[in-house]
Amino acid sequence: MDDTGAVVKIPGTVRRIVSLVPSLTESVAATVPEALVGATDWCSHPAGLDVARVRGTKNPDLDAIIQLRPDVVLANAEENRPPDIEALRQAGIPVWVTRIETLEQAFASLDRMFAYACRTGRPGWLDAAEEAWRAPGQGPRRTAIVPIWRRPWMVVGRDTFTGDVLRRLGVDNLYAGHTERYPKIPLAELVERRPELVVLPDEPYAFTETDGPEAFPGLDCALVSGRLLTWYGPSLVDAPALLRRALG
Template identity: 40%
Template sequence: MSGHPNRIVIEDDLRRRHVFQSPPGRIVSLVPSITETVVLLGADQRLVGITDYCVHPEDALADIPRVGGTKNPDVPDILSLEPDVVLANKEENRKRDVEALEKQVPVFVTYPTTVRESLKTVRDLGTLLNAEDEAAKFTEECEGMMRSIAQDVTVSKPLRTACMIWRDPWMAVGPNTYASDLLKALGFENVYGSRKDRYPVTSLEELAERRPDVILLPNEPYEFDEGDKSFVEDFVNERGVSAMILLLMGSHLTWFGSRTLAALEYLLDIRRRLG
């Protein structure tokens, strides 16, 4: 806060300075995890537009106008809602849509690539929405959970892990991503961590060559199922790799912000079961 008691001066993750004379009263969110975080912070009544993929929590979002997808938002529709701010993400939203919107409205862009940065995103949104107490309560819970995890004996034994995110072509979680950092916090060592791309294209041959102890198959963005699990298991087993292969909730790996605490608890439970 600066100057006028309600004036907000804040930088987004692209290091762009935003000045608001009062907390934004009309918000459009173009990111499902940010939408959920806005609700967590008690500001859902200020949401005037969300994407087709903003579905949680269902009851809070049922009557809010939809403005298209994360990759194809309806810019004229968004502008017609007269938002005070649009909340976006560098990875999930297209640069051209952000640029088109910010000609007429402030666009606050997030880009967390670690768990710590995810908590910073929550605090930033708390500042922006005048919900700093709610943000502090949540982030302190997450930090306490992280301290507890760091002292867990099970987590101290690294498991070589591959987390796949797509098929045809096969793609995996790579370095400098929120998902990779989240897994690292739970003792899952990313076998694709040495690749340059954040989401490298790979193959099952390369996967087997990297000899993971664990292969994670989340249900988003690609919806891996039991058939995929059996296919991967047969392929790597034939090449002498006896990895543990798990289907899991993808939203806990990729939804930063409000989902971070649940993700830490969910992955810790999985990690303890794996030993």
């Protein structure tokens, strides 16, 4: 069963994999690159990835995926739409769906994905990632907000991988108790909360030094790599050290 409890019939040998999640694409490319035959247009790592592109995570080209004859398609419960997953399954293609909201879930999910969906051994980088996060190090605890979009402003809310990553680094998300996972919050309210830190990732909205910090005068802002903050894969090995440096 995949992370959602769905029974997925995977062949004994997996030679052709299509990934519909950028972080899973990077994970497979770092582990069994010869098996990766398709990925989304948003799969930017590793650089120079030469596989068939099947549009985006929310609008995959289902016909193109079917024509690639994958032994398995890798998806994610948050990033990919249930109708697309079901359509591929109806076409006779096994779809393995991950569900990841914490680091511990990421480690366990990736271990199972490689063992059962990819039919390969546990990658060395996964061991290194677990070791890197065993004691990631942190200074005094700080409160933060994590905008992910503007016009309208949206922030990281409850039960997110991003929130768990920051918590382990000593940064507590002020909206972790919100009823929504990615709530829309008026800018005035965000400023009035007076967080000790405003964390501005470069994805999905590409915040920069000139686009984002100016909205939070008098507040400390940290520009960080969205890949380090939200991707679960080989980037987890270096993420603790690089994020600590970026968060200041």
